[in-house]
Amino acid sequence: MVREGQIGKATSEGRLLRLATCWFVGGAVVVLAVTGLAKLWSVSAPGKMLLVADPITGLAFGRLLLLVGLAELALAAVCVFGRSPRLKLVLIAWLATNFVVYRLGLWWMGWKKPCGCLGNLTDALHLSPQTAALEITPTA
Numbered sequence: 001m002v003r004e005g006q007i008g009k010a011t012s013e014g015r016l017l018r019l020a021t022c023w024f025v026g027g028a029v030v031v032l033a034v035t036g037l038a039k040l041w042s043v044s045a046p047g048k049m050l051l052v053a054d055p056i057t058g059l060a061f062g063r064l065l066l067l068v069g070l071a072e073l074a075l076a077a078v079c080v081f082g083r084s085p086r087l088k089l090v091l092i093a094w095l096a097t098n099f100v101v102y103r104l105g106l107w108w109m110g111w112k113k114p115c116g117c118l119g120n121l122t123d124a125l126h127l128s129p130q131t132a133a134l135e136i137t138p139t140a
Contacts, residue, residue, distance in 0.1 A: 018085070024092075025079050025088050025092070028076075028079060028092050029076045029079045029080055032072045032073070032075055032076040032095075033072075033076045035072055036069045036070070037069070037073070038069075039066070039068060039069030040065075040069040042065060043066050043069070047062075049061055050065070055106065056102060056106065075092070079092070
């Protein structure tokens with residue numbers, strides 16, 4: 001049995017949850033689009049780092065950046081054009097979990113080299129790879 005006053009409370013909580021989801025997904029779209037485009041841009045320029053094999057997947061960093069950049073852009077597109085808020089949140093959580101597991105794998109292996117997730121972008125921005133690794137770790 002629903003008491004008087006509970007209907008309005010449930011409705012306002014639902015609106016707040018939808019608004020928070022909308023803002024979260026919108027922020028994720030911006031981050032995914034920027035990092036996805038940065039990855040694609042970084043593989044377009046030649047560089048020695050792009051030829052180095054990734055210690056987890058065995059793929060060259062250039063190929064890995066291309067695949068992950070395309071995946072980020074595809075997820076951003078799903079978040080923009082998709083209808084299901086639940087699907088959007090699940091896909092964002094899935095990708096974020098993959099990034100965390102990947103970084104934990106590198107840590108567990110004792111990988112000390114900077115993250116190759118930005119490819120040649122560090123050179124274009126005049127950043128050392130170590131500085132870029134510190135800045136990008138929360139988002140990669």
